[in-house]
Amino acid sequence: MPVIRPATAADWPALWAFLQPTFAAGDTYAYDPDSSEADIRKVWMDLPAATFVACGEQGQVLGTYYLKANQPGLGAHVCNAGYVVAPVAQGQGVAAAMCEHSQEQARALGFLAMQFNLVVSTNERAVRLWSHLGFATVGRLPGAFRHARLGLVDALVMFKTL
Numbered sequence: 001m002p003v004i005r006p007a008t009a010a011d012w013p014a015l016w017a018f019l020q021p022t023f024a025a026g027d028t029y030a031y032d033p034d035s036s037e038a039d040i041r042k043v044w045m046d047l048p049a050a051t052f053v054a055c056g057e058q059g060q061v062l063g064t065y066y067l068k069a070n071q072p073g074l075g076a077h078v079c080n081a082g083y084v085v086a087p088v089a090q091g092q093g094v095a096a097a098m099c100e101h102s103q104e105q106a107r108a109l110g111f112l113a114m115q116f117n118l119v120v121s122t123n124e125r126a127v128r129l130w131s132h133l134g135f136a137t138v139g140r141l142p143g144a145f146r147h148a149r150l151g152l153v154d155a156l157v158m159f160k161t162l
Contacts, residue, residue: 002054026148062089
């Protein structure tokens with residue numbers, strides 16, 4: 001099991017090393033594949049309510065996630081989260097550990113539910129994991145994601161009451 005702790009500024013170089021290729025691939029996140037490091041740092045580290053890292057036994061960063069309000073004001077009791085696992089740690093339970101941790105943290109921050117707004121339907125590993133962890137698919141957005149290789153694909157809205 002990874003050790004999950006709040007992210008610090010010192011973690012950024014390790015995070016950028018796997019966030020940048022993840023976003024550039026254009027198959028799981030809606031961020032512009034050409035986003036600058038400053039832009040991604042802002043949305044991943046500066047704007048969220050909290051950002052965490054999952055670390056291995058030697059302290060190496062294996063993954064990261066953020067939590068933020070899904071909507072302002074009257075929708076601020078529902079949070080949104082984003083997760084990325086370093087390629088070397090994929091398939092080792094890091095995403096599941098981070099998702100479980102994020103739900104605990106979300107509750108501690110006062111959120112009552114968690115919503116994923118744009119789960120790419122072709123990201124079968126993510127859809128399967130979120131479903132396994134109790135998230136329901138509450139909506140399908142036809143052609144809402146412009147996949148780098150597949151063109152327009154559906155996106156799912158997934159939701160879980162905390």
